[in-house]
Amino acid sequence: MTDFSTLGLSAQIVSRIAKEGYEKPTPIQEKAIPLVLEGRDVMGLAQTGTGKTAAFGLPLIDMLLQNGRKPDPKTVKTLILAPTRELVNQIAENLRIFARKTPLKVNIVVGGASINRQQHQLAAGTDILVATPGRLLDLLDRRALRLDAVRFLVLDEADQMLDLGFIHDLKKIASLVPDQRQTMLFSATMPKSIADLSSRFLNNPERVEVSPPGKTADKVDQAVHFVAGKADKVELLRQELSNNPEGRAIVFLRTKHGAEKLMKHLDSRGFATASIHGNKSQGQRERALKAFKTGEINVLVATDVAARGIDVPGVTHVYNYDLPEVADAYVHRIGRTARAGNDGKAIAFCTPEESGLLRDIQRLTGIEIAIASGEPHAHADRPAKGRGGRGRGGNASGKPARRARPSGGNGGQRHAGDARDGGHRDSANRHGPGRDGQSKPRPRRQRNRQNDRRQSA
């Protein structure tokens, strides 16, 4: 059976990650690590949760350690670009664990945090820089760093970076990185725009793929409540949350305004809740996530900025309070639950206006979502105007949809590596007034113009 030592990683790295409980590589790690170590460009089709950070992070750290030379002042050896602050933080957190007890320096560059501090950190040179594109360009404008020593470039969640309008920033950044480099691109989906990006930035890449994106939905128990109108959703959500006092839930809405309003409503009704969306400062977003991870709050109200990347073991419920405009987002949202070997439920609320969106989701995932209450709205099978999954082919081929496992089931396939974090337990009932100070937003210092504009969700 494959273990990490057979993939070509050094004994030092293998023993480091063994201490973190990494015994068996996940499929994406098994495929990508040897290729990266060989020096190949890699185009990975994989979602967060599949272990892709280690798939590129471990071989990169290994190669940086082999090379041994310290980075010159203001230079960067490895540049990792990701769409959101949360994802950047999470990637850096993982890499710092992998690189513990080595001299490698991992720095972060994100909007919403002090740019002067980031500038200061970059001065001594950086082995691995994890960045959102907008803030990186701001720092390049200030000549806080140079990219002419970058040897390795990683574009993570590339499809979301394109969705957020980062294409020009990416082109600009890539033009500052030497052509003589190794590039890795990871994306959860493979629309034509990503294929174009890949052919532009990667050199004869090897493509690696783990479970087709739409399949993720298989692992989660899914159900839908058909409701007559928006007003019914609040009541239904309150009931659901009250029925699951031990649960840990993420509630997704389409708009920042809607998310904030709902969070305040739930808070006023005694639920321990906070919100994450594009109007929150980085500090607020981090505090909300931390409170959610520690169990101080158990309901996180979010827009799609939190749909990807966030890795909180033990999320028991994902509520699609509003169905997403783009079917892909549904798959990302529900992927926040049933992680790390735990069970998860995804519950959607569907008004008559959202019927077309539900149809798109069912087509994309190939799953007919079980009905929890209400009746399917008339014309539910009418195509939604101008919307839908982004040409992934596969499931949208008119095949009969499979019915999702009824809620409450446990079985189902899990992907490799799911034994991880298996010891997580929810603590006691977390309902109660305890909040993390979200209601007193601090003034935003050093706002990052570009990130803030783009991370509008």
Ligand code: AMP
């Ligand atoms: P990622 O897809 O990189 O966000 O990883 C998802 C989660 O899986 C993170 O909590 C990782 O620490 C964990 N993980 C990744 N690879 C492994 C592995 N081979 N064994 C155990 N846990 C892993």
